[in-house]
Amino acid sequence: MRRKQPDIATDPDAFEAFYRRHVDAVTSFLARRVDDPHTAADLVAEVFMAVLDSAHTYQPGRGSEIAWLYGVARNTLSAERRRAYKESRLADRVGGRRHLDSDDVAELVSRIDAENLARRAFRAMAGLPDGDRAMLELVVIDQLSISEAATALGIRQGAARARLHRARHALRDVPEMAPFVMEGIR
Incomplete structure (x- = not known):
């Protein structure tokens, strides 16, 4: 008889074990997409809060934990970008941020660099079209397998x-992308 996962x-x-297994990957995932250490720290926290709310949606048969978690992180980041856009249109003021000590800021600055x-x-x-860009990001930059990216x-x-294939083909002549897209282009 198979034992049920906690x-x-x-x-x-x-949850603590799950967090410890994945916090570095989530932090790197977000550091690739934002350049502010406070925003990165807040988003990491929001991702794991969202994990608590949506843990029931994870289906091991559909993909790895990290693929599911990157999907949660993408949704969290998208929601944050929508929120920031709305906020910037409504006011020109800086919202409150939680205080980070100098070690936290230094670590996040290092990751962002x-x-x-x-x-x-x-x-x-x-x-690129959104779907093509998202696929390229997950496979080439975040290093998910095609199957895991499809799940995410x-x-x-x-x-x-x-x-x-479309994304790699479209970017084959862009110098910044050469290290990322040459793999798999025929």
Whole structure:
């Protein structure tokens, strides 16, 4: 008889183990997409809060924990970008931020600096259709398998392969993208 996995939404020890397994990957995922350490720290916290709310939606048969978690992180980041856009249109003031000590800021600045090449690649990918760009990000930059990226995006593997091929083909002549897109282009 197969033992039931502990529920991360109700078992604090299971959540702590899940958090420890994935916090570095989530932090790097977000550091590649934002350049402010406070925003990165807030988003990491929001991702894991969202995990508590949506833990019941994770289906191990559909993909790895990290693929599901990157899907949660993408949704959290998208929601934050929509919120920031609305806020910027409504007011020209800075919202409250939680206080970070100098060690936290230094660590986040270091991660953000380390992800500079990836942010330049994101700028180069800005002209791609959303689905193609998302696929390229997850496979090439975040290093998910095509199957895991398909899970994170909620699409079939065939559609994922087509999106990845289109994205790589569209960016094959962009110098910033050469290290990222040459793999798999025929």
